Amino acid sequence: MIDGLYVIKDGVCLYSRDPKADMEEKVIISGFLTAFNQFAKNIPKGGNIKQIVIGKMVMSFLLSRNLIFVFRQSELNSKALQVLSSEIIESFNDNFKSELGNFRGQTSLFANFDEEFDRIISKEISLSAQKISIEYVPADIETAIIEKLASNGYISEEDINRCKICLMEIFEGLEEKVSCPNNHPVHLDCLKHWLVHSNSCPVCQIKYPSSILNIFDKK
Numbered sequence: 338m339i340d341g342l343y344v345i346k347d348g349v350c351l352y353s354r355d356p357k358a359d360m361e362e363k364v365i366i367s368g369f370l371t372a373f374n375q376f377a378k379n380i381p382k383g384g385n386i387k388q389i390v391i392g393k394m395v396m397s398f399l400l401s402r403n404l405i406f407v408f409r410q411s412e413l414n415s416k417a418l419q420v421l422s423s424e425i426i427e428s429f430n431d432n433f434k435s436e437l438g439n440f441r442g443q444t445s446l447f448a449n450f451d452e453e454f455d456r457i458i459s460k461e462i463s464l465s466a467q468k469i470s471i472e473y474v475p476a477d478i479e480t481a482i483i484e485k486l487a488s489n490g491y492i493s494e495e496d497i498n499r500c501k502i503c504l505m506e507i508f509e510g511l512e513e514k515v516s517c518p519n520n521h522p523v524h525l526d527c528l529k530h531w532l533v534h535s536n537s538c539p540v541c542q543i544k545y546p547s548s549i550l551n552i553f554d555k556k
């Protein structure tokens with residue numbers, strides 16, 4: 338499900354709507370947007386939605402014209418994102434196409450878009466809608482953003498070392514973990530159940546190397 342939307346232009350957050358975020362999440366989000374802005378220009382452009390996973394949050398973003406749309410989700414690769422994001426972006430661009438050139442920081446411009454955003458995300462999600470493909474942000478950029486968040490105290494070691502399947506902390510030395518080539522850690526026990534459905538990392542969809550898959554090979 339999509340929980341929040343942030344729209345960034347030239348390093349300035351034009352619009353934010355994230356009614357479900359609690360205080361702790363708001364702090365992390367503001368740190369993320371600051372760190373993200375510094376690295377945004379290094380992130381390859383393209384039409385596909387890209388994702389960064391921070392602790393229990395999934396930040397997905399798409400560049401459209403000169404705007405960056407950042408969606409906050411509470412789960413990975415949700416159908417809601419695939420189906421609703423294009424509608425949200427289209428609606429935002431339609432509503433503000435003429436105003437954005439003259440934007441001078443007047444947030445009142447977007448007051449009515451709150452209702453529009455709520456209306457779109459509260460919709461029934463049709464499974465027949467066109468799918469948007471999701472790309473994963475290059476590992477070095479994700480690492481740089483996460484290190485920035487950790488160095489500024491926005492997130493802790495515990496947030497970084499969270500299983501991408503069950504989203505709980507992985508206790509080093511007590512619990513066995515493995516990581517995909519993009520360094521997304523998961524509990525070995527969680528992976529065992531995950532592999533019943535898929536041989537790919539739940540975050541970046543890269544296939545697990547045979548060295549990991551072989552752990553579960555009974556023969």
Ligand SMILES: [Zn+2]
Binds near residue numbers: 500501502503523527
């Ligand atoms: Zn786990």
Ligand SMILES: [Zn+2]
Binds near residue numbers: 517540
């Ligand atoms: Zn991965």
